[in-house]
Amino acid sequence: MMRILHSLPRTHKLLLLPVATMVTVLGAQKVLTTFEDVQRDRQTLDTVLVPLDADASPGLPSLDTKRDAVSGALAKANQALDATRGHVPISALTASEVVDIDFIDAARANRSESGVPATLAMPAQNDASPRTGQAPSEGDTVRLDEGAQHMAMVIGTIAAGMLELEDGMVADATSYEDVTEDELALFDEGPIVLDQEIVANEPFVPQWQTYTVQSGDTFAIMAQQHLEMGYSEVMALLDTLPEPRLLTHWRVGDHFEYQLDEQGDLLALRMMKNARDGYLVERQQDDFEVATIERAGEATQRLFAGTISGSFARSAKATGLTSAEVSELSRVLEKKLDFRRDTRRGDRFQVLVESDIIDGKSLDPRVLAVEYAGARMNLTVVRNGEDNRFYTPEGESLDPAFNRYPFEGRYRLSSHFNPNRHHPVTGRISPHKGTDFAMPIGTTVRAPANGRVEKVGNHPAAGRYVVIRHDNGYKTRYLHLSKPMVSNGQRVTMGERIALSGNTGRSTGPHLHYEVLVNNSQVNAMKVSLPENQSLQGDRLVAFQRQAKPMLAALESGQTGSVVASTEQPATDDDEG
CATH class of the missing domain: 2.70.70.10 (Glucose Permease (Domain IIA))
Incomplete structure (x- = not known):
């Protein structure tokens, strides 16, 4: 019981004060017995003097009283009880306050035959006082006055060790009855761990787990050992997949994710072909359902700058552009620039590229704007989002109205x-x-x-x-x-x-x-005059120039690296080639 009380928060201790009051009843029995011993010795005692400090204010101790003050008062109260037994002369006590204990007569009147008080009470206001010598009539309710009840509560609380000291330590307390080890064993169920109780009552929620392919792994064996699948289930799953090679042609380091139910059986399987695309397989009773996964990346713009020092492709790659980005850049410029005749060492260029960043990788690069400053040609073009064609800042199309060749590349x-x-x-x-x-x-x-x-x-x-x-x-x-x-x-x-x-x-x-x-x-298709380039006009030109403004500003800034900040890939400056 005491172990549980001490483990409770202070607020809960105060809620259990009535329990402490019951403990005080036993203390009241001690006071009653002491009084009877004094009477047998024919000593006269109407009151017990409780000495207090000289600066103490009249009234009863309260729960707000500091621990040291209450403890001092109790110590002096014990001296008073000793005086009733003749151990200390009452004359040796300095009486600062008198606590009336005439309730003892009423308590004696309500004792049971076993000697334990059945009721400790003081008369109600309209009842006869025990001092008159008239005992309460049978059936009357005898109650403790409020002051005596309060004192009993304070004493019981302190005796139970339920109040803490100011420095955070617990007051001295002791058990009033010994309990053997065998008796404890009957009720000892171990400490209650709240976290474990909460987990035990929570519903099962499957978690995604990752499996990394090791040397010598095959999906059939792995599925039987880790996913609790039979051979027929493995074959059914492979037949369901649009691209079973994702599971049958493994490489060391490949990985996929899976979920198991409470019995350890497969619930779902998730595998990616690349950073963007993949498949989700879910068990539906005795069958499997497959859904495609397409992850959306964060569009990030990066500016690259370089100088021609050799071939254009090698110079462009030296800026940090990927092979795919260099290829697209070449297709854009070759419509106006002959790389063999028009490029010169020292020509400078800037490229604004947008790509989707997923897991730190750049996917689907798109050239947005290009500026080329050379000895034989100066050219600035911007992609128009409406038709994905390139135009000069004035709206002149880079694409001819009629292409000379009906294919891409050179043949x-x-x-x-x-x-x-x-x-x-x-x-x-x-x-x-x-x-x-x-x-x-x-x-x-x-x-x-x-x-x-x-x-x-x-x-x-x-x-x-x-x-x-x-x-x-x-x-x-x-x-x-x-x-x-x-x-x-x-x-x-x-x-x-x-x-x-x-x-x-x-x-x-x-x-x-x-x-x-x-x-x-x-x-002759190689010599025939082709229609002139088309130009943007009217509202289309206004919309294009509004869209091109931030891209042209990025080119003019000349600050290489990420133009639009990305949380997945920090901005880094690219060295000029």
Whole structure:
């Protein structure tokens, strides 16, 4: 009991003060017995004098009284009790206050036959006082006055050790009855640990765990040992996955995450192909369901600056640009810049690149703005978010209205446009009214300008082919294709994929036969005059210039590193190449 009381907070101790009052009843029995001993010795005693300090104020001690003051009062009270037994002369006490104990007669009147007081009480206000010698009549309620009750509560509280000293130490206290070790063992259930009790009552919540592939691991064995899966379940899971190679072709260090239920059976499996894309597999009764994962990154802009000192690609990579970013930068500039003739050592350039940052990795880089300051050319272009094309700050398009080549990259020109060409098989003059580019089968063919598909067909000599009529009135034809990617009447835009090159029809090898027709007559596609660049006007120009303003400001600042701060990857300055 005392161990529990001492472990409670102070507020709870005060709530248990009535219990301490019951303990005081036993102390009252001691006072009653002492009084009877004095009477047997024929000593006269109506009151017990409780000496207090000279500066003590009248009244009873309260719970607000300091510990040392209450303890001193109790010590002197004990002296008074000793005086009643004759151990100390009452005359030796300095009486500063008198505590009336006439309640003893009333207490004696209510004692049970066993000698233990059944009720300790003082008469009510309208009852006869015990001093008159008239005992309370049977059935009357005898009560302690408020002062005596308060004193009993204070004494019981201090005796129980339930008040703390000012320095944080607990007051001296002792048990009033011994308890054997065997009796303790009957009730000792160990300490109650609140954290363990809370955990025991909380519902089970599955947690994600990570498994890292070790040398010699296979998913089938790992699943049986760690995921409690049978061989048939493993095969069913692999059959459900769109890309089972993620689990069947492991490399040391690869990892995936999983959840288990309370019995240790697999609940869910999560694996990533890369930082952005992956799959989530969840168990649904006796089957598995697969959902795709696509993580959104934080768009971050970085500015790179460099100087030409050798090839453009090597100089650009020296600034810290990745291979993918250098490739896109080259595609942007080559529309206006000939890297072999126009670049000079010492030319300077700046590139503003935006990419998605996921787990500290840069994904999907996008060139936003470029500034090139060279001996032979100065050029500044900004990407327009509306059509993803590049324009000068004045709104002039970097892209021509009609591309010279219907593909990206460089491929060898295997046969020129030639009206007097000799046929490679018969040797007779057989005009070649197109331009042939040698390229592997399956190379992407793109529309050189906006237009509409006029014809998709197959011919014994031309093989599979596509014809497009463009908005400026020109027409283009593509022969010997392996696969058309458009259909009759379909609207296409500049740069859109329209077919895959091949070697169909009468052909001596894989290539693309490309024709440009003006007024329905074939012309030399490499020399024909193409429409001028298109420019932004009106509201489109205003919107573009508003969007381009912060990008141009970033170029003018010349401060390399992160322009838009990223929490996942701190800004770092890139050295100039």
